Amino acid sequence: MAARLVNEIVLGEESDEDGAGGFSSHFDLYHRAMAGCGASTHTIDRFLHALRQGNSVEAALSTCEAPQCVRQFVLETFRLIQDGDLVAVASAFTFGREDLLPDVFQRIVDELNVKTSGGLADFTFYLSRHIELDGDQHGPMASRMIMSLCGDDEAKWQRAADAAIQSLQARKSLWDGMYASMQSATCAS
Numbered sequence: 001m002a003a004r005l006v007n008e009i010v011l012g013e014e015s016d017e018d019g020a021g022g023f024s025s026h027f028d029l030y031h032r033a034m035a036g037c038g039a040s041t042h043t044i045d046r047f048l049h050a051l052r053q054g055n056s057v058e059a060a061l062s063t064c065e066a067p068q069c070v071r072q073f074v075l076e077t078f079r080l081i082q083d084g085d086l087v088a089v090a091s092a093f094t095f096g097r098e099d100l101l102p103d104v105f106q107r108i109v110d111e112l113n114v115k116t117s118g119g120l121a122d123f124t125f126y127l128s129r130h131i132e133l134d135g136d137q138h139g140p141m142a143s144r145m146i147m148s149l150c151g152d153d154e155a156k157w158q159r160a161a162d163a164a165i166q167s168l169q170a171r172k173s174l175w176d177g178m179y180a181s182m183q184s185a186t187c188a189s
Contacts, residue, residue: 002090002149005141012133019125026126033122069177076170080163087149087156088163094142096167 018024024032034041043064050060057078061071080092150156 002145005138005145008141009138012129012138016129016133019122026129029122029126029129033120033126036122037120067177067181069174069181072177073170073174076166080167085159085163087146087159090142090146090149091160091163092167094139094146095164096171 012026014025015023016026016029018029031041031044043066046064047060047066050063051057055063058071058075061074066074077092080089146160150160
């Protein structure tokens with residue numbers, strides 16, 4: 001089951017429908033949406049350039065001057081991966097992403113459609129694809145994977161719970177930090 005979930009996710013993340021009759025990675029959809037609505041992609045472009053130059057993730061985050069909340073979130077994600085605990089990684093993925101984001105993204109899409117009268121079509125499409133894939137396919141598969149990995153083992157369920165809590169706390173810190181950054185930018189202008 002885990003292999004099927006991973007393959008489904010890679011397929012969706014790396015070669016999903018692009019809303020224009022072709023296929024694209026979700027990252028490219030997001031990047032296109034940000035550029036299309038006038039948001040700066042300078043930081044992420046510098047980050048990617050630094051990675052392509054052979055820098056570590058930590059060095060690339062520093063080089064591109066990513067906000068501290070972004071650095072902490074990305075480094076926490078990579079720490080979890082490097083620890084190599086499959087139960088913890090699967091739990092963080094399931095409960096910190098697949099189970100969480102469809103509802104969050106749906107609220108954003110609903111609000112964007114009202115406030116922009118469709119003016120952010122690329123971004124709305126990007127979010128809608130995540131809602132559809134994560135909510136209908138990936139989320140339920142991820143939940144089944146967690147149940148399969150943990151079974152009746154209480155210690156595994158505890159590791160899964162700890163990882164889920166850490167993942168949700170990391171995501172909350174990211175969102176709080178980004179909100180504070182946007183508030184500061186709004187107040188400064």
